[in-house]
Amino acid sequence: MEQLPKATVQQFIKTSTNGDMKCSNEFVTQVMSMAREYIQLVSDQANTICLEQGKKTISGEFFYKAIQKLKLDSQIPHLKEIEEEIKEEVNVKNQNRARFQDEEHLKQLEEQQKQLYEKAKLENSKSMIDDEEHGKSRKLNIQFEQDDEDQQ
Template sequence: MSDREGHSGLPPTDDDLSLPKATVAKMITELLPNDVTCAKETRDLIIECCVEFIHLISSEANEICEQDSKKTIAPEHIIGALKRLGFETFTEEVEDVLKDHKQQQKDREKKVSKLEQSGKTEEELWEEQQRLFAESRAKYESQQQ
């Protein structure tokens, strides 16, 4: 149990929520010119602002979700919340990331289904691979002589 959770076993309160400080510090360092540094207090303030932004967007998305009579916040609820709160300029990038994410999921599913479609066990596939390696090795050795 972390110090942030307390000893009560209760879920963390809004005051306990944060972002990984090392990750935020790395992002800040990458974004700033090499000759500029960021004070710890500034980094902490940026983290607070980010947490507040996430809370604002998620609250608005939750309202949209409830208005749609849904129980789960979906990507379109987040996009709707961004638009409602005046962050329309963010929506294009969010939609691009969502599209990439969905494509990666499809690609992963295709890889799994190809294995399943083979109808072979992992052991059978391993044996087939070893046979192909042996054939290839034999062919290479015969060409070397």
């Protein structure tokens, strides 16, 4: 079985401990090993249940049945909460994706961008005029380094 990304597991541990605790590499490795084992166990059980019911696709229904069959029922309420959070995140992402595929929305964004550009251009012009009126010159002090060959 593939390794879980260590950085992801470390970030998960950090989030779970509110960043208050340091963890040894040995601890992270043990958590990764246990997480792999948990995933393997639940996946195998869900696959078995799926095949017993003559299905070819493992769905969330089979996941929860596997959890129950493994006598891990106490995890179900927490897992359902997580599932709802994930569904909300996916829904928001889909809405955002749809907005950027909407021609009218894209035209509105383009128009807003043009307006902001024009406003910035006007403010810059006004600033330059104000500086000239108050005797402040806007000279750019740019120096170029020459190669040794150019200097000779």
